[in-house]
Amino acid sequence: MPNHIEHRLNIQSDMDLCCLIDSDERLAATDLVTMLGDLLERGAYLTLLFNIPCLTILLETKFHVKPLPHARIPIVKLSLDPSPGLPLGIACDIGFENRLALENTRLLMCYAMIDPTRVRTMVLFRKSGILQSHSILKYPRVDQSRCGVNAGQ
Amino acid sequence: MCVPVRDRFGGYIWEHNEESILGRTTVIISSFVPSATSPCQISDRRFYLPLRTASRAEETIGHKFTVELVSHMATTHVQTTSSAQSPHQHFGHISPATQRKHSKQEFVADLSQCLFDFVIQLLPTAEEMAVKEDVRKLLERLIRTIEPDSRLLSFGSTANGFSLRNSGEQNLLDA
Numbered sequence: 001m002p003n004h005i006e007h008r009l010n011i012q013s014d015m016d017l018c019c020l021i022d023s024d025e026r027l028a029a030t031d032l033v034t035m036l037g038d039l040l041e042r043g044a045y046l047t048l049l050f051n052i053p054c055l056t057i058l059l060e061t062k063f064h065v066k067p068l069p070h071a072r073i074p075i076v077k078l079s080l081d082p083s084p085g086l087p088l089g090i091a092c093d094i095g096f097e098n099r100l101a102l103e104n105t106r107l108l109m110c111y112a113m114i115d116p117t118r119v120r121t122m123v124l125f126r127k128s129g130i131l132q133s134h135s136i137l138k139y140p141r142v143d144q145s146r147c148g149v150n151a152g153q
Numbered sequence: 154m155c156v157p158v159r160d161r162f163g164g165y166i167w168e169h170n171e172e173s174i175l176g177r178t179t180v181i182i183s184s185f186v187p188s189a190t191s192p193c194q195i196s197d198r199r200f201y202l203p204l205r206t207a208s209r210a211e212e213t214i215g216h217k218f219t220v221e222l223v224s225h226m227a228t229t230h231v232q233t234t235s236s237a238q239s240p241h242q243h244f245g246h247i248s249p250a251t252q253r254k255h256s257k258q259e260f261v262a263d264l265s266q267c268l269f270d271f272v273i274q275l276l277p278t279a280e281e282m283a284v285k286e287d288v289r290k291l292l293e294r295l296i297r298t299i300e301p302d303s304r305l306l307s308f309g310s311t312a313n314g315f316s317l318r319n320s321g322e323q324n325l326l327d328a
Binding site: 014015016017018019020021022023026027032035036039040078080090092094098101102104105106108109112116117118120121122123124125127128131 | 265268269271272275276284285288289292295296298299300302303304305306307308309310311312313314315317
């Protein structure tokens with residue numbers, strides 16, 4: 001894999017996704033990650049068949065897929081190269097049955113809804129500072145939104 | 154009556170025949186205290202200021218407090234007179250407590266506005282959010298080819314409203 005793709009897959013993702021499966025008989029997360037990785041690698045060009053107007057330009061480029069089935073929380077890392085429709089590209093992580101993360105997100109959203117202007121301003125300000133120090137000092141990355149909320153308290 | 158309160162340059166800030174200190178704060182002399190201690194009070198009842206007391210330590214504290222108060226008043230006065238739109242044109246009739254309250258409120262309002270203006274530039278654009286939502290929908294459709302009963306939900310900063318704009322500068326810094 002070229003270096004720039006490897007780098008792209010290793011950086012902080014732009015978007016975190018979690019797949020919930022409602023049926024009782026579901027595969028283990030490790031198997032699902034492997035299967036999804038295969039599907040995305042093989043079927044990257046097939047996505048053009050899904051007629052989503054905004055993405056027809058976007059998907060002229062190929063997905064870069066990196067399944068991590070044996071991680072503590074198995075995920076598929078996915079990235080799209082920059083294209084005219086998406087100048088900066090996009091990177092996302094897809095996990096499975098990570099209900100704790102969804103609940104944490106819901107809690108943070110509730111905090112933000114209490115007083116949207118002040119809470120969001122405070123958290124985003126703290127978060128931008130934390131991001132800046134991480135970038136400069138190469139600290140290990142943590143959950144920045146939670147960090148921002150804690151720092152603002 | 155002797156008033157041993159001096160400003161930072163050594164001059165008296167008040168003579169006993171004056172009705173105000175530095176022309177701004179009204180002086181009220183209590184008639185109920187013994188003449189040996191000769192204290193007086195400045196301004197409204199929230200800001201008692203003993204100008205002279207029996208205890209030397211208390212006198213020192215009062216002295217320091219007075220000098221700080223005067224210096225604060227001078228600063229506020231300069232700010233007020235420099236602002237043409239300020240509502241505090243009749244400065245002498247507003248107590249230091251009210252001035253501080255107004256000053257604090259103005260400071261907080263300014264700070265909030267500055268923070269808001271700073272943060273508003275960092276918010277992701279509507280297009281960026283739309284593209285992310287489209288990618289999520291696309292991936293959901295793909296995953297449903299292997300698990301028909303699945304749902305793909307977004308979590309983390311994208312979903313809770315704390316996401317920052319994805320700037321090229323950020324990626325450069327990461328590199």
